[in-house]
Amino acid sequence: MAKKFPLHPAHPERICWGCDKYCSVDELRCGNGSDRTQHPIELFGPGWAEPESDSNDFTATTPPAAP
Known part of the structure; x- marks a missing residue:
């Protein structure tokens, strides 16, 4: 088992x-x-472990429609 990071x-x-x-x-x-x-x-930097909330992040939404 790996050590806790x-x-x-x-x-x-x-x-x-x-x-x-x-x-x-x-x-x-x-x-x-x-x-x-x-x-x-x-x-x-110190906030490296916190997820960033970016308005341009489309990974949490539905994928774009196929052309």
């Missing part, structure tokens, strides 16, 4: 988020490359 970690920059091992930055054990994988909060 933290939504708002205290110091995301100190950990590699590339696999379930959550290694420190200087001890990458999974071999996913020489760089650590960033946490989504570092890439997308």
Whole structure:
């Protein structure tokens, strides 16, 4: 079973988020490359886990009619 993924970690920059091992930055054990994988909060900001409400999002409505 996979570890529970933290939504708002205290110091995301100190950990590699590339696999379930959550290694420190200087001890990458999974071999996913020489760089650590960033946490989504570092890439997308603090609201990364909340769904966005966009008026142009048509996925929740009926699909468009075929031409």
